[in-house]
Amino acid sequence: MNNFPSVFEAISDLSKDQIEGLLILAKKYKDRSYDKSDFTNRIPIVANSFLENSTRTKNSFAIAIKKLGCHYLDFNTETSSLKKGESLEETLLTLYSQGVDLCIIRTSVSHHFSEFKNNAPIKIINGGDGTNQHPTQALLDLFTMTELGIDLEGKTMAIIGDCVHSRVGHSLMELLPLFGCKIILCGPSGFVPESSDNDSIEISNDLESTVKRCDFLYTLRIQKERHSGTDQTKHYETYHDKYGLNKERLEKWNKNVPVFHPGPANIGIEISSDLMKSNLYKGYDQVVNSIHMRMAIITSILSNNDKNIGIIDGQRIRD
Numbered sequence: 001m002n003n004f005p006s007v008f009e010a011i012s013d014l015s016k017d018q019i020e021g022l023l024i025l026a027k028k029y030k031d032r033s034y035d036k037s038d039f040t041n042r043i044p045i046v047a048n049s050f051l052e053n054s055t056r057t058k059n060s061f062a063i064a065i066k067k068l069g070c071h072y073l074d075f076n077t078e079t080s081s082l083k084k085g086e087s088l089e090e091t092l093l094t095l096y097s098q099g100v101d102l103c104i105i106r107t108s109v110s111h112h113f114s115e116f117k118n119n120a121p122i123k124i125i126n127g128g129d130g131t132n133q134h135p136t137q138a139l140l141d142l143f144t145m146t147e148l149g150i151d152l153e154g155k156t157m158a159i160i161g162d163c164v165h166s167r168v169g170h171s172l173m174e175l176l177p178l179f180g181c182k183i184i185l186c187g188p189s190g191f192v193p194e195s196s197d198n199d200s201i202e203i204s205n206d207l208e209s210t211v212k213r214c215d216f217l218y219t220l221r222i223q224k225e226r227h228s229g230t231d232q233t234k235h236y237e238t239y240h241d242k243y244g245l246n247k248e249r250l251e252k253w254n255k256n257v258p259v260f261h262p263g264p265a266n267i268g269i270e271i272s273s274d275l276m277k278s279n280l281y282k283g284y285d286q287v288v289n290s291i292h293m294r295m296a297i298i299t300s301i302l303s304n305n306d307k308n309i310g311i312i313d314g315q316r317i318r319d
């Protein structure tokens with residue numbers, strides 16, 4: 001896709017037209033009306049580098065890469081020279097020199113890729129950076145919503161849980177308002193911001209009144225790994241009683257609405273097992289659609305014709 005960013009870090013890197021283009025391409029992949037990409041000159045090499053744990057994102061990228069017919073490199077960061085203190089930039093330039101075209105990276109450092117935006121050592125897709133962004137998750141969520149026939153214009157969605165520390169939440173807050181969707185961030189203080197200066201985003205500490213106003217719900221895992229040294233831990237014990245979603249609650253509040261979750265879920269905390277086993281739960285649809293949306297994103301970045309990659313002192317390291 002022309003002008004698709006070579007370092008895709010955040011939803012704000014894309015125009016609405018580009019996002020709509022991704023939805024169309026993902027749909028074609030899903031309907032198999034589009035064959036795997038036609039790599040005429042050379043088959044691209046795509047690396048998956050996860051510097052933080054992952055089940056869904058890493059595997060879905062791996063499957064998407066293989067379905068597209070690209071060569072796949074599982075770049076094991078635990079056994080790489082990153083552990084000897086090599087910088088991320090040096091590591092990426094090395095991968096690029098070896099012929100890798102694109103690297104999907106997850107890191108615990110927020111904004112880790114911003115420094116590469118004007119001088120990309122390799123093409124990069126953000127697979128989640130700290131608490132900042134998880135743009136491919138939000139895009140696959142949007143794709144899932146469209147697949148379920150949800151028209152976002154004029155609708156309201158709650159994001160329930162640890163919105164402050166969730167990169168998924170941050171990406172959704174940028175993405176869904178572009179399509180006319182209002183968002184209510186709901187959770188205890190410390191999990192939601194105190195206020196919002198964005199007209200499309202409201203803040204609430206009350207689950208019942210929030211859920212009753214919403215057309216669909218998105219619930220988040222408590223990001224315990226990001227709470228050390230904070231007083232957020234005080235919410236853990238009472239969390240399900242105050243903010244957990246379960247079937248009984250939704251029935252009592254007369255809400256027969258789709259419930260999304262990016263996974264992994266902590267069952268019995270933010271969501272009950274009975275709700276996850278019901279047809280309201282859309283977590284598995286999100287996983288299914290993740291492959292097609294990630295195929296669309298990979299194709300778009302690989303085909304952006306950007307020649308300004310891997311430049312050292314004015315010279316490209318390789319063709």
Ligand code: ASP
Nearest residue numbers: 128134168221262263264
């Ligand atoms: N899998 C998502 C992420 O990597 C959500 C989560 O971990 O809670 O951000």
